[in-house]
Amino acid sequence: MLDADFFRRWMAATAASVEREAERLTALDSPIGDADHGSNLLRGFRAVSAALEKEDPRTPGAILVLAGRQLISTVGGASGPLYGTLLRRTGKALGDAAEVDEAQLTAALRTGVEAVMALGGAAPGDKTMIDALSPAVDALDAGFGAARAAAEEGALATVPLQARKGRASYLGERSIGHQDPGATSSALLIAALAEANGE
Amino acid sequence: MSEDKLVGIVLVSHSAEVAASVAELAKGLAGGAASVPVAPAGGTEGGGLGTSSELIAAAAASVDRGAGVAVLTDLGSAVLTVKALLAEGDELPEGTELVDAPFVEGAVAAVVTASTGADLAAVRAAAEEAYTYRKV
Numbered sequence: 001m002l003d004a005d006f007f008r009r010w011m012a013a014t015a016a017s018v019e020r021e022a023e024r025l026t027a028l029d030s031p032i033g034d035a036d037h038g039s040n041l042l043r044g045f046r047a048v049s050a051a052l053e054k055e056d057p058r059t060p061g062a063i064l065v066l067a068g069r070q071l072i073s074t075v076g077g078a079s080g081p082l083y084g085t086l087l088r089r090t091g092k093a094l095g096d097a098a099e100v101d102e103a104q105l106t107a108a109l110r111t112g113v114e115a116v117m118a119l120g121g122a123a124p125g126d127k128t129m130i131d132a133l134s135p136a137v138d139a140l141d142a143g144f145g146a147a148r149a150a151a152e153e154g155a156l157a158t159v160p161l162q163a164r165k166g167r168a169s170y171l172g173e174r175s176i177g178h179q180d181p182g183a184t185s186s187a188l189l190i191a192a193l194a195e196a197n198g199e
Numbered sequence: 200m201s202e203d204k205l206v207g208i209v210l211v212s213h214s215a216e217v218a219a220s221v222a223e224l225a226k227g228l229a230g231g232a233a234s235v236p237v238a239p240a241g242g243t244e245g246g247g248l249g250t251s252s253e254l255i256a257a258a259a260a261s262v263d264r265g266a267g268v269a270v271l272t273d274l275g276s277a278v279l280t281v282k283a284l285l286a287e288g289d290e291l292p293e294g295t296e297l298v299d300a301p302f303v304e305g306a307v308a309a310v311v312t313a314s315t316g317a318d319l320a321a322v323r324a325a326a327e328e329a330y331t332y333r334k335v
Contacts, residue, residue, distance in 0.1 A: 036249075072283050076249035078276035081283035088287050119282055167275060 001099040006196055007063040011052060013192035015045035021188060028181040032168040036077055037181040044075040044083070060100050064091025078166060079182060082116055082129060083189075089115040106140040113137050120165060127161040127168065127175065132186035144194035151190035155183040206313040206322045207236040207262025210306055211255055211272040211281060213248045215241035221303055225310040235313045236262035250276040252283075256290040267294035267319030269309050271326060273302045294319065300326035 018025075022038030029037035047070045057063045068088030071080050090112035094100050100108070113133045122128040124135075132154040139150035156179065163175035166182075208225075212218035218241025226237055238258035243249040259268050268291070272278045281297045284290050296319060298305065305326035312325035 040249075069288065072280065072288075073252045076243045076247070076251060076276070078279050080250070080252075081276065081279040085283050085287060092287075115286070119279060119286065 001101055002060065002105060003099045004058055004060055004063060007060040008052060009196035010193055011045075011048055011063065011067050013195040014189050015049045017188045017192055017195075018042055018045045018185070021185075025181050025185055028179055028184055032163065032171055032175050032178045033181060034077075034167060037079060037185065040075045040077040040079055041083075041185055044071045044080060047071075047074040059094075059096050059098055060105075061091045061094035061096055064088065064094065067091075078120075079129075079185070082120055082182070083185075085119050086112040086116050086133070088112075102140070106137065109140065110137050122165045125161060126164040127158045127180045127183070128163075128165050129180075129182040129186040131155065131158050131161070131180065132183040132190065136186075136190040143199075144197045145199045148187075148191045148194040148199075151187040155179060155187040158183045204264050204266040205235055205316060206266045206309075206319050207238070207259070207264060207268040208306070208309050208313060208322075209255065209258045209262060209268060209270045210237065210239050210241075210302070211250065211258075211270060211277045212239070212241045212302065213250065213273055213275070213277060215239070215246065217241055217273070221306050224303070225306040228307050229311040229314055235310050236264060237310055238262045250280045252280050252290065255281060255284065259291050259295055263292040263295075265294075267296065267322075268292055269296055269298045269313070269319060269322050269326065271298050271300055271302055271305050271309060296323060298323045298326045299330075301329050304329035304332060 018041045022042045026035055026038030029035050048067045051070045057066050064087045068084040072084030090108045093108035093111040122130045132151040135154040136147040136151035139146040158180035163169045168175045210218045210222050218239035222237045222239045238261050240254040240258035244251045270281050308329045309322050309326040312322045
């Protein structure tokens with residue numbers, strides 16, 4: 001079973017990997033975006049860490065709802081409402097249980113990913129976060145390690161795609177050949193899930 | 200709809216200057232619209248380019264007279280932030296709606312319509328109709 005500590009470890013591992021990878025995320029965002037993805041997520045996950053420490057929510061659902069709310073209010077770019085909605089909707093789907101099993105987390109994450117798709121209007125293949133998140137959720141039945149591999153593979157597979165959503169879509173064919181920053185940070189989020197599970 | 204309960208208008212842009220200028224432009228072009236509550240929510244709290252949910256929530260609260268609030272946005276994270284706030288939370292006043300309209304033309308149409316005491320549906324329709332005005 002996954003308890004509140006697991007979800008705290010997940011958020012902490014995500015924050016730590018955003019600290020490590022912020023420069024790379026911003027570099028990926030330079031040719032096809034506005035070069036702020038790393039710094040935006042850094043601000044967002046620092047706020048998540050601070051809020052979790054201050055408010056000390058006690059259930060998996062409450063932890064993710066609080067984290068999502070922080071991202072929406074502090075990031076300042078499109079990744080704020082997108083990641084915020086992902087975590088908030090996933091948290092709401094977990095309800096107020098003190099512990100959840102992996103199947104419940106998988107179902108809740110699927111609800112979260114669907115909410116992100118509805119919010120941004122993106123589908124798989126549009127060169128967005130969804131290209132990492134969607135295969136990761138599909139692979140979760142086979143474990144966190146499989147989800148991490150699927151997310152990383154999905155992020156790499158955005159390189160040859162032409163962007164169809166967001167600012168990168170204005171570049172048309174010139175967006176081809178670059179790895180999507182959002183899919184890359186989504187792979188970090190899923191890798192942190194495996195890390196929280198000790199994998 | 201009585202004159203003392205006007206629809207509020209919030210203008211969300213990535214830029215504080217754009218949001219404030221469009222608010223000023225819309226009120227100026229709307230003539231007797233001085234009474235319409237219009238609030239800009241532009242840029243980040245730090246004054247940079249971006250979107251701030253806190254500025255949006257504060258702007259919406261400041262123009263809420265109980266007749267609803269119409270929110271117009273420019274693009275990208277401005278649209279997504281308002282949608283995320285509407286979909287999930289309780290940060291915006293009841294009766295707040297995101298209006299699908301061109302930012303400048305829609306703002307003018309919304310402010311003029313709101314100044315007549317029209318309800319939120321009429322304000323939204325007027326702003327959306329601005330898309331149909333062709334320039335060529």
